[in-house]
Amino acid sequence: MTAPTDSLVVDIVRTLENEGIPRDSYQLGREFDPEALARLLETGGSSVEVRLEVQGVSLVVTKQAVWATDDPPSSPPECPHCGLPVSAVVQLVPSHHTAYPCGCRVRGDLLE
Incomplete structure (x- = not known):
């Protein structure tokens, strides 16, 4: 480390x-x-x-x-396409954002 x-x-x-x-x-x-x-x-x-x-x-x-x-961590948002919890949004190119772990294409500001 x-x-x-x-x-x-x-x-x-x-x-x-x-x-x-x-x-x-x-x-x-x-x-x-x-x-x-x-x-x-x-x-x-x-x-x-x-x-x-x-x-x-x-x-x-x-x-x-x-x-x-004392505030518990907020629950992750759901993917607007499949409903699974989204823990990250991955951006490989400027116009393409993928929800993790489901892999659906989403808006870049989903986690903001």
Whole structure:
């Protein structure tokens, strides 16, 4: 792992410990990809805020800090074509946006 990823993982683990979640009850790599999260925060600018849940604890992660919140993560929007939950919209070319994981073609602003 890189230094930003290590620092982020330490901040998340400390936050979870403060919420009473012991280190040996989870594996962050199974909950989310720490390296991808660190890259997103590094390249996304200061306004990026990621909400995730680990062992029932809702977390808010920004470039500046990690904290627990009482607000549960919002449920993902449904694909307007097939109705499955959409976790990401992938853009391969400027005019083509694909919902993940279903693969339907969608508007680029579906997750905004």
